[in-house]
Amino acid sequence: MxxxxxxxxxxxxxxxxxxxxxxxxxxxxxxxxxxxxxxxxxxxxxxxxxxxxxxxxxxxxxxxxxxxxxxxxxxxxxxxxxxxxxxxxxLAHPRNPARIISGGAANRVEVSKKHQLVVVYRNDKVQLITLTSTGSGKRYCYKGSCSIARTPSGDFKVYRKINGVRHAPLGTLYKPLYFYKGYALHGSPSVPLYPASHGCARLPMRHTADLVFKIVPIGTRVYVR
Known part of the structure; x- marks a missing residue:
């Protein structure tokens, strides 16, 4: 309800x-x-x-x-x-956000790394358009192990949600929605107009992150391109 x-x-x-x-x-x-x-x-x-x-x-x-x-x-x-x-x-003649895939599930989240945007669809209709900041592409090291900060491209689905704050090794995640391994859509106090994360897709706090958490249930398809 x-x-x-x-x-x-x-x-x-x-x-x-x-x-x-x-x-x-x-x-x-x-x-x-x-x-x-x-x-x-x-x-x-x-x-x-x-x-x-x-x-x-x-x-x-x-x-x-x-x-x-x-x-x-x-x-x-x-x-x-x-x-x-x-x-x-x-505002008189607004554009629709460009779709990053052809077809796809009617209920889905599209993450555009090119445009740094997240679009939530329900019944194949846009429900929410917001900013994101994905992996920076820079090298980082943690406890002696080094990696490149990249957000994986592919077809995924939300498999876990945490209704609160998670203090992860690489930072704090607000109301994360995990879609692949340790990668999540999550609220962050820093959402610049360019890729800056360790690999997750950051969302504006708090209102937008709260809204995404509410309208995107577990099992929702997530397409990252």
Missing amino acids: RLQLALVALTAASAALVATPAQAAAHPVLKPGAKGKHVTYLQKALKARHYDPGAINGRYGQDLRFAVLAFQKVNGLKPTGTVGGGTWSA
Whole structure:
């Protein structure tokens, strides 16, 4: 029931709030720290397009910034976090995220290492689009053993979830969803716009990581490309 309610909340956006070109010209430039009705409008518009702006509270905080960055990436805009005319206009005719596979399970998670994005699908429809930061490709060493920080590509599925914090040898994982060996989708306080992890797919904390944990059950297919 909780999963169904979460999915209903995510898909109840048929009357999406989006900016027309005229409205885009009327909207102010918004940056982190901004407050007011225009921020509320932006939060509602992004949520209607399956991004996660966090609480709809009229405050431009970290959750909204991550949502804006993801939206800008998907729509071919420079990901700055600043909402100007280009972003407002894109809200009128937003792009769908590029699929990284042909076919695949109807209920799935797609992890794009190229675009550093995660897209959650339910019944083959987008439920959530968010940023990720995958393996950095750099060499690292732990207890005398050295490896390259890579996120494996392939077709996997979620086989374990931990509803809390796991202190792993290479770092702290918030609400991890394991999809292959020790690799997981998990919340992290650091999700830059480039690959930076030891191999896991980082997710923004806390709101987005909480949401992914809620709407992605064990057994969900995970495609990494």
